[in-house]
Amino acid sequence: MSAEVETPSTGRTEIVHKNITAKDGSRLNCQFYSRIGACRHGEKCSRNHIKPTSSNVIILPNMYQNPKLNKNDTHVDERQIQKTFDHFYEDVFIKLASLGQVVDIAVCENENNHLNGNVYVSYHSREEASKAAQALNQEWYNGKPIHCDLSPVDKFDDATCRAYEDSNCSRGDICNFMHLRHPSQQLEESLQNSQKKSIILKRLAKESNRPSAAANATTSTSAAPVSVGDTNAVRETSTIQDISNLFA
Numbered sequence: 110m111s112a113e114v115e116t117p118s119t120g121r122t123e124i125v126h127k128n129i130t131a132k133d134g135s136r137l138n139c140q141f142y143s144r145i146g147a148c149r150h151g152e153k154c155s156r157n158h159i160k161p162t163s164s165n166v167i168i169l170p171n172m173y174q175n176p177k178l179n180k181n182d183t184h185v186d187e188r189q190i191q192k193t194f195d196h197f198y199e200d201v202f203i204k205l206a207s208l209g210q211v212v213d214i215a216v217c218e219n220e221n222n223h224l225n226g227n228v229y230v231s232y233h234s235r236e237e238a239s240k241a242a243q244a245l246n247q248e249w250y251n252g253k254p255i256h257c258d259l260s261p262v263d264k265f266d267d268a269t270c271r272a273y274e275d276s277n278c279s280r281g282d283i284c285n286f287m288h289l290r291h292p293s294q295q296l297e298e299s300l301q302n303s304q305k306k307s308i309i310l311k312r313l314a315k316e317s318n319r320p321s322a323a324a325n326a327t328t329s330t331s332a333a334p335v336s337v338g339d340t341n342a343v344r345e346t347s348t349i350q351d352i353s354n355l356f357a
């Protein structure tokens with residue numbers, strides 16, 4: 110059995126494992142793995158980690174390099190960390206969106222081994238998530254081969270440490286919920302707008318059965334026959350420009 114206990118430090122329900130086996134003697138499932146997508150005991154966990162065969166969500170473990178964990182750099186500049194993180198987020202979003210429609214990305218900056226740098230990506234469909242996982246496992250990032258899996262995490266909200274969102278999680282590296290680093294709001298909006306625009310342009314090109322339609326429309330957004338909402342924001346963001354053509 111497992112129990113859920115309200116803890117003042119996280120301001121939310123904590124998962125506490127009490128028994129390892131069910132009444133019939135079979136091993137129980139690990140609630141940390143099924144809810145957070147990662148467990149500090151890893152493969153040695155006494156409970157079952159049931160890997161999904163189908164999911165909207167993929168996980169790229171330990172992908173984000175948290176500068177706070179660099180022991181050689183004792184000076185931590187929050188603005189520089191955010192700037193570096195935004196570059197990382199933009200790079201990763203563009204790559205992930207080229208493989209399917211990205212609904213949400215969660216990046217952990219927990220200072221423990223099992224959650225540190227984990228990137229969770231929610232795709233629009235299970236098929237897109239599956240194809241993305243297969244494609245990413247053939248690629249490299251930052252000089253290392255990418256390892257990617259389908260994740261059992263259903264809702265990022267349920268896995269997120271709310272106390273950390275309020276900058277007051279007292280559990281530090283023993284906290285088992287996601288400590289998220291968020292991209293700047295303008296960057297996130299611009300990336301999502303560019304993705305939406307790219308999807309509409311591709312749909313238009315497909316419907317008109319003219320492969321050149323997307324290219325023509327991309328060169329002149331004002332001529333696009335569909336309002337894509339905030340396209341001005343995309344054009345005016347200097348670090349991003351019009352990146353819709355990058356979503357292959």
Ligand SMILES: [Zn+2]
Nearest residue numbers: 139142148154
């Ligand atoms: Zn476990």
Ligand SMILES: [Zn+2]
Nearest residue numbers: 270273278284
């Ligand atoms: Zn926490």
